[in-house]
Amino acid sequence: MHLQLSLTARAAAAVALLLPSVAATACYANFNETEFPHCSLIDNNFALHWAINNATSPASIVFGVDVNASAFSDPWVGLGISENGGMSGADLWILKKNATGSYVIQDSYALTAGYPIPDTHQDAQLLEGPQKKGDSNTVFKFSRPLDTCDQEDATIQSDFRHHIIWAFGESADSVAKHDVKNRGNTQLVLHPTKTPPPPFNKALYESIDIVMPSFHVPAQTTNYNCTHVALPFSTKRHVVAFEGISSFQGSLDLVHHIVMWACPKAPNATVGDVYECLPQPDDCQHITFVWAPGAGVTEYPSDAGFPAGPGDGNFLYYSLQVHYNNPTLVNDVVDQSGLRLYYTDKLRENDIGMLLLGDDSDDFVIPGNSPDFTSTRDGICPATCTNQFATDLKVVFNFFHMHGLGYNMSTRVIRDGNEITPLGIRKHYDYHFQGSSVPINPLAVIKPGDTLITKCTYIPTDASHANRSANTTYGAGTDAEMCFNFLTYYPAMPGIGSCMQMSSAKSNNLAYCSSDHDPRVELIQKQYPNGTMKKESMQAMKDAGVLVNASMPVFVALKEVSQCALTDQKASGVVEIGVSVSVALFMVCLVYLM
Known part of the structure; x- marks a missing residue:
C-alpha cells in the first residue's frame, strides 16, 4: 500500500519529471566484469567501475571510469571521496593535461569549493587512456593505494560507505569550472570484505x-x-x-x-x-x-x-x-x-531514539577576525547522566550541527577512565552539506557510566566559512552559532532526550539530563510555577536527577597505534578537539588531530 501526503495532487508535468530518464552510459558498456567486479551507475552520464588489487604493496584500488562527455571537445573528469558530499576536505583525482599536453591523474585535495589544490605527493596513477568510445564517451583507468598515509588523502576503508563526488567539464588544460548539471554525489562501499546485506525490499x-x-x-x-x-x-x-x-x-x-x-x-x-x-x-x-x-x-x-x-x-x-x-x-x-x-x-523489538549532545552555552562568544576558535568549554554528557540509562544504547547515526563558521566537530567517549574510539569526527564541516554519518566504530554503544564529550571549532576569518569581523554569539539563526550532535540510537529512552551542559551563567557546571515532557520536570514546574531556574526549583531538579554535575573526568587519552600519525591541513591547534589530550580518528591509520 502506498499513500501520498500533500494538499494537492501532483501535476502531470511533475509526474513526468519523476519518470526515469534514459542513461547515456551503462555499467560494463566499455569495461568487462572480470576485470572490474564492482560497478555503479552513479549518474546517467557516469559509470564507475572498480576492483581491489591485493597483489600490490600496499593494496590498491583500480578505477575504470566511463563518462558521457559528448558536450565537450576536450573534457576533464574529476572523482573524489568527501566527508559529507561537498568539496570541503575532499580527496580528489582529476583527469587533465599537464604542462606538456599529456594526460595525467592529478592527486588533489580541497579545503573549500573552488579549484582543487595539487597534493605534495602524487599517489594516483593513470593506467590507461583516456580513449574515446563511440561519439560521446570518455573512458580511462587509474589506481591509487587504499591507504597512502598521506595527510592530503582519504583512506579507503573496509566495509565503509564513502561519500563519492564527481564532476566533469571543458578544457583538460585548465580544468574550467563545471556546470551544475555535470556534478553530483553518491555513497558507495569501495572496499567490501564481507557479504553485503540484501538490498532493502520495498x-x-x-x-x-x-x-x-x-x-x-x-x-x-x-x-x-x-x-x-x-x-x-x-x-x-x-x-x-x-x-x-x-x-x-x-x-x-x-x-x-x-x-x-x-x-x-x-x-x-x-x-x-x-x-x-x-x-x-x-x-x-x-x-x-x-x-x-x-x-x-x-x-x-x-x-x-x-x-x-x-x-x-x-x-x-x-x-x-x-x-x-x-x-x-x-x-x-x-x-x-x-x-x-x-x-x-x-x-x-526496539524504538529508535534521538539524544541531543553538545553545548547549550548561550554565553559563549566567538571573537571576530580570529584565525581559529575552539569552544571554550567541552560539551559534556557526564556519567552522572548516563548512569541513569537503563541499558546500553546502540548508536546508529551522528548528525553534527553547527552554522556558517563551523570547521570541525567531534563526540568522544570516556569509559572506565580511558578514552575509546570516538563516536564520530567531522574534520571538515560544511553547513551546506550536512547529513547523518555512521559511527566510526559500526558496533559503537553508549554504556551507563560513559562520559561523552562534544566539541566544536570555528573559523571566523576563512572566507569559505562566512568571513566576519564582528563577534558571534550562540543562537538559532545562521548568523549565530551552535554545537550539537543529534544522535540516533536504540532502544529509545522515554525520559531522556538531552544530555548536555547548560549555560555556565545559569548552571555552574551542570548538565541537563531530561526530555521535552519529562514528568519530573513537569512536577517541579507545578511546584514552583514562577520559573524553573530559581534556587528552590534548581535544587529540586538536582535532587530528581534532571540537573547533574558535569565536571570533566580524569582519563587516559586515546593513543596512536600506527605509523600514520599525521597533522591536519590547517594550522596547529585549529583541529584540536578537547583540552590537552589527543584524539585519534579510527581509520586504517589513526590520525592525530593536534
Whole structure:
C-alpha cells in the first residue's frame, strides 16, 4: 500500500519529471566484469567501475571510469571521496593535461569549493587512456593505494560507505569550472570484505510520501522552506527506512537536502502551510530523517524502527524542510519534493531514539577576525547522566550541527577512565552539506557510566566559512552559532532526550539530563510555577536527577597505534578537539588531530 501526503495532487508535468530518464552510459558498456567486479551507475552520464588489487604493496584500488562527455571537445573528469558530499576536505583525482599536453591523474585535495589544490605527493596513477568510445564517451583507468598515509588523502576503508563526488567539464588544460548539471554525489562501499546485506525490499512495507504542497521555488540562490504535516496513523507504526523524492531531473536539480523535524506535540500552525524555516521554529526541533541527493534508501537496523503515530514517546506531527539551491535563479518551478517513508504495523523489538549532545552555552562568544576558535568549554554528557540509562544504547547515526563558521566537530567517549574510539569526527564541516554519518566504530554503544564529550571549532576569518569581523554569539539563526550532535540510537529512552551542559551563567557546571515532557520536570514546574531556574526549583531538579554535575573526568587519552600519525591541513591547534589530550580518528591509520 502506498499513500501520498500533500494538499494537492501532483501535476502531470511533475509526474513526468519523476519518470526515469534514459542513461547515456551503462555499467560494463566499455569495461568487462572480470576485470572490474564492482560497478555503479552513479549518474546517467557516469559509470564507475572498480576492483581491489591485493597483489600490490600496499593494496590498491583500480578505477575504470566511463563518462558521457559528448558536450565537450576536450573534457576533464574529476572523482573524489568527501566527508559529507561537498568539496570541503575532499580527496580528489582529476583527469587533465599537464604542462606538456599529456594526460595525467592529478592527486588533489580541497579545503573549500573552488579549484582543487595539487597534493605534495602524487599517489594516483593513470593506467590507461583516456580513449574515446563511440561519439560521446570518455573512458580511462587509474589506481591509487587504499591507504597512502598521506595527510592530503582519504583512506579507503573496509566495509565503509564513502561519500563519492564527481564532476566533469571543458578544457583538460585548465580544468574550467563545471556546470551544475555535470556534478553530483553518491555513497558507495569501495572496499567490501564481507557479504553485503540484501538490498532493502520495498515490497515488504507500506509507504507514504511527505512532500511539499506544490511550492513555487523562489528565485534565490539558497532558500529553506517547510510545511507542517500530520501522519494519518491512528495507531503506532514503525518507520523502517526512508528515501528522497525529487521533482527534478538532470540539469534542473534544485533540491540540496531534505530534513524531517519531529514535533513533540501539535505545532501552533496549520497542517499543510508553507513557511520559511531558517532557523527551524522551536516547536519542531527533533531531527529525524535526513536525505541528500545520492543517499539512496536509508534503512534502520532490523530490530528497530522509528516510532510514528499517536501516543507517548511517538511522533505524529512533523515539519518537512527542503533546502533549495537555485544558483541560476529560475523562477517558474513548482516543486513537490519530499521524503518517502517505509513503515510497518508489525512493531519491531526496539524504538529508535534521538539524544541531543553538545553545548547549550548561550554565553559563549566567538571573537571576530580570529584565525581559529575552539569552544571554550567541552560539551559534556557526564556519567552522572548516563548512569541513569537503563541499558546500553546502540548508536546508529551522528548528525553534527553547527552554522556558517563551523570547521570541525567531534563526540568522544570516556569509559572506565580511558578514552575509546570516538563516536564520530567531522574534520571538515560544511553547513551546506550536512547529513547523518555512521559511527566510526559500526558496533559503537553508549554504556551507563560513559562520559561523552562534544566539541566544536570555528573559523571566523576563512572566507569559505562566512568571513566576519564582528563577534558571534550562540543562537538559532545562521548568523549565530551552535554545537550539537543529534544522535540516533536504540532502544529509545522515554525520559531522556538531552544530555548536555547548560549555560555556565545559569548552571555552574551542570548538565541537563531530561526530555521535552519529562514528568519530573513537569512536577517541579507545578511546584514552583514562577520559573524553573530559581534556587528552590534548581535544587529540586538536582535532587530528581534532571540537573547533574558535569565536571570533566580524569582519563587516559586515546593513543596512536600506527605509523600514520599525521597533522591536519590547517594550522596547529585549529583541529584540536578537547583540552590537552589527543584524539585519534579510527581509520586504517589513526590520525592525530593536534
